[in-house]
Amino acid sequence: MKKVLLVAAENDALINAKVGGMGDVIRDLPLALNSCSILADVAMPEYGFLKDYYAAKKTAEVLIPYGNRTESVKIYKMLRPATKYTVIEANQSITENQDNSFQQQNWVYLFAHPLFNQDDGSIYTQGSADRPFADDANKFALFSLAVAQALLEGKLDDYQVIHLHDWHSAMIAMLRESVAQFSPLKAIKCVFTIHNLALQGIRPFCGDQSSFCHWFAQWFSNDSLLQNQSLSKAILDPRYTSCVNPMRMGIVLSDMVHVVSPSYAKEVLRTSDPQTGFIGGEGLELDLQAKAELNQLVGIINGCNYPEVKAFNGKSIQIKQRLSLLNNAQHALIKWQAHKTSVSAADFVASQRLQQYITQLSSARKTANASLLITSVGRLTSQKVMLFLQKLANGKAALTQILLDLYAHEPHAIMVILGSGDEHLSNQIKIIAAQHPNCLFLNGYDEALSEDLYQQGDLFLMPSSFEPCGISQMLAMKHGQPCLVHAVGGLKDTVKHQQNGWLFAGTDAAQQAKHFVEQFNLCLAYDSETLASIKLAASEARFEWARVAQCYDEQLYRI
Numbered sequence: 001m002k003k004v005l006l007v008a009a010e011n012d013a014l015i016n017a018k019v020g021g022m023g024d025v026i027r028d029l030p031l032a033l034n035s036c037s038i039l040a041d042v043a044m045p046e047y048g049f050l051k052d053y054y055a056a057k058k059t060a061e062v063l064i065p066y067g068n069r070t071e072s073v074k075i076y077k078m079l080r081p082a083t084k085y086t087v088i089e090a091n092q093s094i095t096e097n098q099d100n101s102f103q104q105q106n107w108v109y110l111f112a113h114p115l116f117n118q119d120d121g122s123i124y125t126q127g128s129a130d131r132p133f134a135d136d137a138n139k140f141a142l143f144s145l146a147v148a149q150a151l152l153e154g155k156l157d158d159y160q161v162i163h164l165h166d167w168h169s170a171m172i173a174m175l176r177e178s179v180a181q182f183s184p185l186k187a188i189k190c191v192f193t194i195h196n197l198a199l200q201g202i203r204p205f206c207g208d209q210s211s212f213c214h215w216f217a218q219w220f221s222n223d224s225l226l227q228n229q230s231l232s233k234a235i236l237d238p239r240y241t242s243c244v245n246p247m248r249m250g251i252v253l254s255d256m257v258h259v260v261s262p263s264y265a266k267e268v269l270r271t272s273d274p275q276t277g278f279i280g281g282e283g284l285e286l287d288l289q290a291k292a293e294l295n296q297l298v299g300i301i302n303g304c305n306y307p308e309v310k311a312f313n314g315k316s317i318q319i320k321q322r323l324s325l326l327n328n329a330q331h332a333l334i335k336w337q338a339h340k341t342s343v344s345a346a347d348f349v350a351s352q353r354l355q356q357y358i359t360q361l362s363s364a365r366k367t368a369n370a371s372l373l374i375t376s377v378g379r380l381t382s383q384k385v386m387l388f389l390q391k392l393a394n395g396k397a398a399l400t401q402i403l404l405d406l407y408a409h410e411p412h413a414i415m416v417i418l419g420s421g422d423e424h425l426s427n428q429i430k431i432i433a434a435q436h437p438n439c440l441f442l443n444g445y446d447e448a449l450s451e452d453l454y455q456q457g458d459l460f461l462m463p464s465s466f467e468p469c470g471i472s473q474m475l476a477m478k479h480g481q482p483c484l485v486h487a488v489g490g491l492k493d494t495v496k497h498q499q500n501g502w503l504f505a506g507t508d509a510a511q512q513a514k515h516f517v518e519q520f521n522l523c524l525a526y527d528s529e530t531l532a533s534i535k536l537a538a539s540e541a542r543f544e545w546a547r548v549a550q551c552y553d554e555q556l557y558r559i
């Protein structure tokens with residue numbers, strides 16, 4: 001069987017090891033690849049808590065030169081658990097699992113070092129405005145070096161393909177290509193996946209504790225670029241030429257580059273234009289164009305899991321189900337307070353709003369149909385929510401107008417927004433939500449609550465300025481909730497206008513917001529029969545991981 005090593009910062013197969021869509025991919029891809037006779041293991045940082053939670057077994061250690069010191073990175077090995085909460089299966093002794101019955105198992109290698117650990121157990125650090133990515137870059141430079149050394153010393157397994165994910169692991173491609181010591185790794189095909197091109201891990205070439213020459217002082221110095229022009233074209237940022245760009249390393253120095261949807265593969269070849277709201281190659285479009293010309297750029301959309309989905313029956317949500325959702329929201333809100341010293345304004349408003357909704361519904365007949373529910377779930381970043389906040393010609397934010405129009409259409413309808421992220425954006429959404437009784441803003445994330453929203457919602461809103469793939473629209477659709485999305489990237493590839501959902505577009509942010517609101521009102525105006533047909537089509541759309549895995553094998557992993 002072909003063997004692949006996935007190297008990534010996130011993995012939702014393990015507890016508290018996911019931030020975004022990368023975590024979903026690393027969770028689902030290994031099992032899907034098994035169906036194609038490919039064994040896929042995962043290498044990731046241990047983050048200071050995973051080895052203990054799963055009682056992972058220490059199997060190796062590597063000593064590596066890093067920052068003018070020799071660092072020891074320990075490697076722990078565990079079976080991929082059946083669920084992220086499963087400990088028993090992952091706790092089996094490694095030595096007991098060498099017989100043939102365990103040959104189809106997927107392994108997870110956890111790389112442990114104090115630099116990988118956060119006091120709050122998080123994966124990434126916020127950093128500071130004057131030193132962006134500094135702490136994370138230190139962490140992932142050491143991680144990349146440790147994985148490369150472990151592969152070189154045969155302390156993992158023998159792989160035909162090493163598959164790097166985002167800038168966090170991209171420096172492995174650089175070490176393999178540019179450091180003689182790691183040149184034997186060229187025998188392993190190197191694939192690089194871009195999940196988020198906007199985050200590139202840019203740091204100074206030298207002159208900082210978090211810089212390329214500090215991390216790799218044994219092999220690189222200020223004179224390195226003068227002596228090796230091809231190296232400079234592969235690692236320096238094209239806009240900030242005194243800085244290295246790990247994302248660029250992954251693109252230029254890997255054998256194949258993969259982006260997570262066919263439409264996004266075309267968008268990244270164009271120059272970003274913030275004035276018109278278009279996000280494309282983010283400064284790396286020339287490198288991506290070069291890869292495309294060599295047929296080394298592939299767009300394959302991510303998959304989604306469907307086994308737990310019941311056949312869509314088109315029935316309306318009853319009040320007793322809506323009450324259950326609201327009670328789950330209240331429980332999530334209380335849970336979020338556990339690590340807070342004071343209640344935020346957003347949480348206070350949400351608590352009061354929830355109590356109002358529950359009181360209103362508690363006196364109603366429980367088997368009656370609940371009112372219309374509009375939903376939105378996702379990280380609060382400028383990518384995801386700026387079009388909600390974009391001003392229209394009347395001076396109102398698009399979200400404000402949507403809430404006014406929703407009230408005019410159905411006074412008892414509500415919109416629920418679930419997400420956390422940028423504090424400034426959260427505050428703006430909180431202000432709008434506080435002014436509109438039909439809006440519940442839940443400033444956090446809860447997996448069970450998000451699942452409730454996917455199942456009960458009547459219309460899912462996803463106005464991302466750009467979206468390499470997107471998973472939220474797939475999760476909503478599989479439960480029969482159609483989506484209104486911006487016609488970009490993976491959203492355009494999964495939602496078909498007026499068939500299983502709706503699209504909007506525009507030449508700039510102002511026009512996009514205008515068309516967003518207009519299309520929202522058109523959605524509200526659909527007759528029940530047509531709407532039922534669109535909901536059914538949404539529930540029947542399939543983006544199966546098995547098919548995605550076959551594309552990986554044929555287009556990325558072919559040796």
